[in-house]
Amino acid sequence: MLITPAALLSAAATILALLVYLMTFWRAGKMRGQHKILAPATSGHPEFDRAYRVQMNTIEQLVLFLPLLWLATLYFHTIAWLPAAFGLVWSIGRIVYMQAYMADPSKRSLGFGIGALATVGLLILAIIGIVQSWMALSAA
Numbered sequence: 455m456l457i458t459p460a461a462l463l464s465a466a467a468t469i470l471a472l473l474v475y476l477m478t479f480w481r482a483g484k485m486r487g488q489h490k491i492l493a494p495a496t497s498g499h500p501e502f503d504r505a506y507r508v509q510m511n512t513i514e515q516l517v518l519f520l521p522l523l524w525l526a527t528l529y530f531h532t533i534a535w536l537p538a539a540f541g542l543v544w545s546i547g548r549i550v551y552m553q554a555y556m557a558d559p560s561k562r563s564l565g566f567g568i569g570a571l572a573t574v575g576l577l578i579l580a581i582i583g584i585v586q587s588w589m590a591l592s593a594a
Contacts, residue, residue, distance in 0.1 A: 459534070461527055463535055464537055474512070478508050478552060479509055481552070481556075482508070485501050515569055519573055522577055522580050523537055523538075529583025537579055543569075543571070544572035547566070548569055550564055551565025552565070
C-alpha cells in the first residue's frame with residue numbers, strides 16, 4: 455500500500471471527524487446523567503433531547519461522509535489535498551451545528567449547511583475521480 459500525503463491528510467481528517475463524533479457522544483451521555491434520564495429512554499429533558507439529536511444526526515452524516523472522503527482521496531488526484539480540506543470543513547460544520555443546536559435548534563442551519571456543502575463537494579470529487587480513473591483504465 456502506497457502512503458501518500460493526501461492519504462495522511464485524509465487520515466487526520468478522519469480522526470478529527472471521529473473526535474467530533476466522540477464529543478457529541480460524551481455530551482449526550484453527560485446530559486443523560488445530569489438530567490437522570492435512564493436508558494433506554496431517548497427523551498426527557500430539552501437539553502438532553504438536543505444533545506441526543508446532535509449525536510444521532512452526526513452518526514447519520516458520518517455514514518455519508520466517511521466513504522465519500524476515502525473515495526475522493528483514492529480517486530481524485532487533480533488537487534490531492536482537496537478531499538482532506540473538505541473533511542476539515544465537515545468537522546467544522548458539525549461543531550458549528552452542535553453549538554447552535556444546543557443553544558437554539560432553530561439556529562442549526564449554518565452548521566448543517568457547512569457540513570452538507572463538504573459532503574456534496576466530496577461526492578463531486580469522488581465521481582470526477584472515479585470517472586477519470588475509469589476512462590484512463592479503458593484507454594489503456
